[in-house]
Amino acid sequence: MNTNFETSYHINEKHHFWFKARRSFVKQLLYETSKDSKILDIGCSSGVLIQDLIDCGFNANNIHGIDISERAIERSKVLGIKQTQIMDAQNIKFSHTFDLLIASDCLEHLKNDNQALHNWYNLLNPGGKLIVFVPAYQFLWSRHDEANNHYRRYTKLGLKRKLIASNFIIEKASYWNTLLFLPIALVRLFNKLFLSKAKTNTSTLKTPVGNTLFYSILKLENKLLSKISFPFGVSTFCVVTKPKK
Numbered sequence: 001m002n003t004n005f006e007t008s009y010h011i012n013e014k015h016h017f018w019f020k021a022r023r024s025f026v027k028q029l030l031y032e033t034s035k036d037s038k039i040l041d042i043g044c045s046s047g048v049l050i051q052d053l054i055d056c057g058f059n060a061n062n063i064h065g066i067d068i069s070e071r072a073i074e075r076s077k078v079l080g081i082k083q084t085q086i087m088d089a090q091n092i093k094f095s096h097t098f099d100l101l102i103a104s105d106c107l108e109h110l111k112n113d114n115q116a117l118h119n120w121y122n123l124l125n126p127g128g129k130l131i132v133f134v135p136a137y138q139f140l141w142s143r144h145d146e147a148n149n150h151y152r153r154y155t156k157l158g159l160k161r162k163l164i165a166s167n168f169i170i171e172k173a174s175y176w177n178t179l180l181f182l183p184i185a186l187v188r189l190f191n192k193l194f195l196s197k198a199k200t201n202t203s204t205l206k207t208p209v210g211n212t213l214f215y216s217i218l219k220l221e222n223k224l225l226s227k228i229s230f231p232f233g234v235s236t237f238c239v240v241t242k243p244k245k
Contacts, residue, residue: 035059101120140234
């Protein structure tokens with residue numbers, strides 16, 4: 001992640017509609033999860049999701065976070081998130097295993113995603129759960145991906161196949177950010193076709209005008225996802241489990 005983008009990301013991640021709505025959806029997925037579950041947030045950034053989970057009643061002593069960014073981990077410490085550390089998500093090492101792993105927009109940053117998924121599988125207790133979000137569709141590749149040092153984008157089917165190959169059992173798979181797909185896709189395609197190379201090589205994150213409206217739209221989508229799955233979206237996600245012995 002380039003320095004300018006990372007700085008703007010940390011400034012905006014708490015209130016930006018995209019990240020706020022996704023954290024809300026993660027909490028929705030964890031509604032029936034034991035508050036004493038041992039949780040690892042992979043790619044935790046400054047720990048905003050961890051704090052949200054603590055605020056929801058999850059045991060702070062059981063929640064850990066890892067991130068490759070020194071700046072992110074330093075910021076998490078400043079914000080009072082204690083159990084975070086710098087670590088490569090392709091080779092996470094702990095002396096214990098977890099009941100739940102959360103990886104929100106992390107897998108696409110990793111050169112060897114298959115190695116990472118194998119590592120994550122071994123980090124889970126039997127019957128444990130992984131929630132993984134990734135950006136969707138290679139045709140949506142944009143300066144955002146380049147600024148974030150992404151290696152790839154995924155389809156739902158492609159993500160499912162990788163998870164199944166790593167021996168996970170699929171519980172739910174869908175696209176996400178469907179209701180805003182068209183305007184986001186049009187903006188990215190326009191930028192790709194008409195902005196100069198110099199402009200597309202730089203990117204920062206800003207909380208947009210209409211942030212509250214966009215958040216409300218994605219909150220509605222989150223509720224719908226408790227009943228249905230969507231056939232397309234800007235992101236895709238899977239909820240998977242490790243088989244019980």
